[in-house]
Amino acid sequence: MKVLMFTWEFPPLIAGGLGMACYGMVRSLLGLGIKVDLVLPTKELVYFPLREPDDVDKLPAVFLDPQKHTEYISHKFLNIEERLDYIGVTVRPETYLQMGELEQFVKAIKKESQRELISQEEREIWEELTAHLMGEEDLFKKVQEFTLRAERFARELDFDLIHAHDWLTYPAGMLARSISGKPLVVHIHATEYDRAGGPGNPRVHRIERAGMMYADRVIAVSQYTAQRVMSHYRIDTAKISIVHNAFSLSDEYHRTKKRIFKGPTILFLGRITLQKGPDYFLEMASKVHKVHPEAHFIMAGTGDMARELLYKSAAKKLGNKFLFTGFLNRKQVEDILRASDIFVLPSVSEPFGISPLEAMAFGVTAIISKQSGVSEVVNHAFKIDYWDVDLMAETVNHLIENPELCQKIGLEGMEEVNKIHWNDSAEKIRQIYSSTLSEYLKSNP
Amino acid sequence: MLYVIFYFQVHQPYRLRHLNVLDIGKGLDYFDEHLNSQIMRKVTEKCYLPTNKILLDLIKKYEGRFKVAFSLTGTAIEQMKAYSPEALDSFKELVDTGNVELLGETYYHSLSFLFDTNDFLDQVAMHRDLMKSEFGYYPETFRNTELIYQDSLSDLIYEIEGFHTILTEGVDRILQWRSPLYAYKNYAKTINLLLKYYQLADDIAFRFSDRDWPEYPLTVDKFVNWIDHLTLSEKENRNLFLNLFMDYETFGEHQWAETGIFDFMQHFPEEILKRPHLGFANPKEAYKLANYQQEALSFPEPVSWADVERDLSAWLSNDMQRNAIETLYNLINLIRQKGDEKLMEVAHKLSTSDHFYYMCTKYFQDGDVHKYFSPYDSPDQAYIYYMNALADLEERLQ
Numbered sequence: 035m036k037v038l039m040f041t042w043e044f045p046p047l048i049a050g051g052l053g054m055a056c057y058g059m060v061r062s063l064l065g066l067g068i069k070v071d072l073v074l075p076t077k078e079l080v081y082f083p084l085r086e087p088d089d090v091d092k093l094p095a096v097f098l099d100p101q102k103h104t105e106y107i108s109h110k111f112l113n114i115e116e117r118l119d120y121i122g123v124t125v126r127p128e129t130y131l132q133m134g135e136l137e138q139f140v141k142a143i144k145k146e147s148q149r150e151l152i153s154q155e156e157r158e159i160w161e162e163l164t165a166h167l168m169g170e171e172d173l174f175k176k177v178q179e180f181t182l183r184a185e186r187f188a189r190e191l192d193f194d195l196i197h198a199h200d201w202l203t204y205p206a207g208m209l210a211r212s213i214s215g216k217p218l219v220v221h222i223h224a225t226e227y228d229r230a231g232g233p234g235n236p237r238v239h240r241i242e243r244a245g246m247m248y249a250d251r252v253i254a255v256s257q258y259t260a261q262r263v264m265s266h267y268r269i270d271t272a273k274i275s276i277v278h279n280a281f282s283l284s285d286e287y288h289r290t291k292k293r294i295f296k297g298p299t300i301l302f303l304g305r306i307t308l309q310k311g312p313d314y315f316l317e318m319a320s321k322v323h324k325v326h327p328e329a330h331f332i333m334a335g336t337g338d339m340a341r342e343l344l345y346k347s348a349a350k351k352l353g354n355k356f357l358f359t360g361f362l363n364r365k366q367v368e369d370i371l372r373a374s375d376i377f378v379l380p381s382v383s384e385p386f387g388i389s390p391l392e393a394m395a396f397g398v399t400a401i402i403s404k405q406s407g408v409s410e411v412v413n414h415a416f417k418i419d420y421w422d423v424d425l426m427a428e429t430v431n432h433l434i435e436n437p438e439l440c441q442k443i444g445l446e447g448m449e450e451v452n453k454i455h456w457n458d459s460a461e462k463i464r465q466i467y468s469s470t471l472s473e474y475l476k477s478n479p
Numbered sequence: 480m481l482y483v484i485f486y487f488q489v490h491q492p493y494r495l496r497h498l499n500v501l502d503i504g505k506g507l508d509y510f511d512e513h514l515n516s517q518i519m520r521k522v523t524e525k526c527y528l529p530t531n532k533i534l535l536d537l538i539k540k541y542e543g544r545f546k547v548a549f550s551l552t553g554t555a556i557e558q559m560k561a562y563s564p565e566a567l568d569s570f571k572e573l574v575d576t577g578n579v580e581l582l583g584e585t586y587y588h589s590l591s592f593l594f595d596t597n598d599f600l601d602q603v604a605m606h607r608d609l610m611k612s613e614f615g616y617y618p619e620t621f622r623n624t625e626l627i628y629q630d631s632l633s634d635l636i637y638e639i640e641g642f643h644t645i646l647t648e649g650v651d652r653i654l655q656w657r658s659p660l661y662a663y664k665n666y667a668k669t670i671n672l673l674l675k676y677y678q679l680a681d682d683i684a685f686r687f688s689d690r691d692w693p694e695y696p697l698t699v700d701k702f703v704n705w706i707d708h709l710t711l712s713e714k715e716n717r718n719l720f721l722n723l724f725m726d727y728e729t730f731g732e733h734q735w736a737e738t739g740i741f742d743f744m745q746h747f748p749e750e751i752l753k754r755p756h757l758g759f760a761n762p763k764e765a766y767k768l769a770n771y772q773q774e775a776l777s778f779p780e781p782v783s784w785a786d787v788e789r790d791l792s793a794w795l796s797n798d799m800q801r802n803a804i805e806t807l808y809n810l811i812n813l814i815r816q817k818g819d820e821k822l823m824e825v826a827h828k829l830s831t832s833d834h835f836y837y838m839c840t841k842y843f844q845d846g847d848v849h850k851y852f853s854p855y856d857s858p859d860q861a862y863i864y865y866m867n868a869l870a871d872l873e874e875r876l877q
Contacts, residue, residue, distance in 0.1 A: 294503050295870075296877055330870070332500055344859050348798035353806040354869040359500045369501050 036069040038193040040203035044074055047123050051388050052223050058282040061090045062460030071191055075180050077122020095121050098186055163205055163244040181205040188213040195467055201238055204245025217250040217474040222259055227266055228383040231308045243267045251470045253277050255386040256407020275466050278411050280456040281391040289396050294373040297328035298434045301374040303389050306337030311380035311420045320350045321427035326434050334359040334370050371396040376433055380420045381406055394447035399440050401429055414447040481710045481719040482760035486548040487727035490588050491519055491555045492833035494854045498867040509868040516562040523563040526731040531569040537748050538578045545748045546578040546759050550622050553586030553609050554831055574614045580761040581610050583618035589830035592623055592632055594808040620762040622646040624832050626784040630777055633665035644762055648784040649674035660719040662769040666777040671766040675724040684725040688738035699743055703750040710756055717771045794835040799862040804835055806869050822876055837861035
C-alpha cells in the first residue's frame, strides 16, 4: 500500500506537536510495510519517498522536475542539514516564504469545482473552500501555494490513498483526491476551536469543515477531539475513527535525573499561547510560591503570549523562581525534563498533548488538564480542570510536601507510558487505510 | 566670577552573557568577558586615551587655570586593569597634575542607596579605598549613581568623614524659579550641593552632533557666548558655578571624533580663560568660593539625571525592573548574613544600575537612548538573562 501524505510539519520542520506526531506515526507505518510519499511545505517542488523506518531521519527527496533532480543527485552534501537547506526545508515552518499566485490557484480550484457530474453537495464544498482560502495573508498564501502543488503530485505520483494532517493541508488533500479519484483520510490533530480557545478564525473553521466533509475518513487524535468534530463541525459519526498519539524520544536519551535546582522544580513545556493555558500555570505558581518559596517554575517554549507572561510573572513578584527558557531544541527539552519534578499541562483545550507522555517517560509526575485527549490514555497522572487553579496549586503543594509520593507516582507514570507505542497507533491507522480502500474499491469497481 | 565645573563620569558595567536556564548550576561565569573586553578596548581607543591626552595638555598649558573632575567606578577601573591598563595609567597621570578632582560614589555604580543602606555604605567605603589605593586620593565630593539624590542621601553622606559636597541634577521641579548656577545647601544645611546645568551640559553630551538641532553646529564661540550671557543675571557679584556634568564617553564614543567634539574641547578653555570674569573650578572648591549665604534646597523625592523625567523611571518603572532589583537585594542580604565574600562580589557586579536600565520599556523618546546603550535585543532578554543569573547565584548560596 502506498500513501500520499501531506503535512505542514515534520522534523526538522517543527513548530509544535504536529511534527513529532507525524514523525512517530510515519516511522511505525513504514515498519508495517506501508510506503509513504511525504509532501512538506518546502521551497523546492519535492516530495520525500519514504520506504524504510530509518527514512524518517534520512528524508530522501525527489524533485518533480527531472532536470532539477539530476542536479540535486549530483550535488555533494556534507550533512543532512546542508541537503535539507538545498531543498528549502526551513527549521520552522513559519519561515516558508514561497508565495503563491492567487490567479493560478483560483483556476486550479475552479477547474475542479466546474467538472461535470459533480454533485451539488460537492460543488458547495468547493465553493466554500475557494471563498475562504482567498486572501493575501502570509499563511493563507502559503496554503494556496501548497494546494497548487498538490495538483502535480496527484497527477505524477502513483498511490492508493491520500492522508492529510490538519487544515493547512486539507485543501491539498482535497485537490489530490479530486484529481486522482483516490480516497482521502484527514487527520485532526487540533481544530481552530482548540487553538483559539473559542470560535477562532471562521475561515479556518470553514476550511476544516470542507476537508472533513470531503474526506472519506476522519481520524481524531482522541475521544475529546472526536466529540468536538461531531458537535462543532457536524461530521457524520460513522466517518470518524479515534487513534491516540504516542511519543518518541531521541535515541541517545538518558532519563536519569539531572537536577538544575536543589529545590522542587515545576515545568510548563509547550507553546506559550492561549490554548496551552500558560496564564493558569502562572496563577498556580503564584499560589504555590506563597507556601513554597523554594520551588522553581520553568516556562519552557515560545509563543505569542511569552512577553505577556514575562511581564505578569514579574508583576507577581515571583523573584528568581519563575524562569523562561525561550525556544528549546529536542536535546534541551530532554535536559529540562531531567531537571523537573512536576509537569503541568494546564491546556484550555488539548486535542491530544504528547508532552505529558514525554515528561512521564522521564519519571516526572504529571498534572494534566481534563480538557485534553492525553487524559484518556494515562491513569498515573493528576487530572484537573484547567481553570481549577486552586486544586492545581494544592496538588503541587502536596507533591512538594511529599517527595516520596511524588517520586512514586512519577515512576508509576513512567511504567505506564513505556507501554504506549506508535506501533499500536500505526496498526490502527493501517486498519483504517484498509477499510477505506476496500470501501472505495467497492464503490469504484 | 562664573566658574565652569566639569565633571565626567567614567563607568563600564559588567555585561551579562546570554544565560539560559539550562546553564544554571554549571558554574559558568555570568559575565560576557569577550564583549566586556571588546567594549573596554574600544572605549579606551576612541575616548579615554585621546581625551585624556587633550585634557593633560590643556592642564599643562594653562598651569592650573583649567581643571576637571572625574568619577571612576570600581567596575570601570577593574576592567581597565584587566583589558586596557594603559587607560588607567593615563588617568593616574591626569590625577598626578593636582588639577583633577576625583569624586566618591558607590564602587559598583549601584542603586543600593534606594534599597539597602548597609550595602550602600559598604560600597561607598570600598570606592574610597579604591581611590586611595589606585590614586592616593581622598574624595571630598560625592556623586551618587546617575546623580540620584534625595534629602536622606545627604544625611548618610554627612555621616561619612571627608565629604562636604554632593553633586546632583538641576531639576526644574525642585529649583522652580531658582537658578542652578548658585551653590546650595542640602535641606539640613549640613552639606553643599552643586546642580547640573542640564541645558548646556546636554548641548554637548546629547545635541552636539544632532543636525536637526537648530543650533547645530555648536561652536566654541557660540557656546562661550551663551555662558557669558549667564553672568548678566548676577548683579551682586556673587560667584556662579556652571556645572557641566556628563558621561566621559561623550568624547569620541557617543560623539565620534568626526563630529569635531575633540576640537571643541581643545579650544573651549582658551575662550573661557580669555575673559576675566570666567574661569574653571573643581567641585570641592565651590563652597569656599561661594561668597554668599547658600540657600537650602529640599528634595523630598529622588531625582536623577536620566531621561526627560529626571527621576528613577529609567531603572524602576516596570515590573521586571522592580522584581529583579528586589530579588537582588534579598540575595545580597542573605549573602551578607552568610559572609560569603566571593558570592558578594558577584552579587555586587549584578547591582550595577545598567542591568536595570537595559530592562527599561519606556519606548518613546528615551527608548532610543536605552537601546543604544543596551547589549541585548530587548528589555525582555535583559530580564531573562539577569533572572537566570540570580537563580544561579541563589543555588550557589545554598
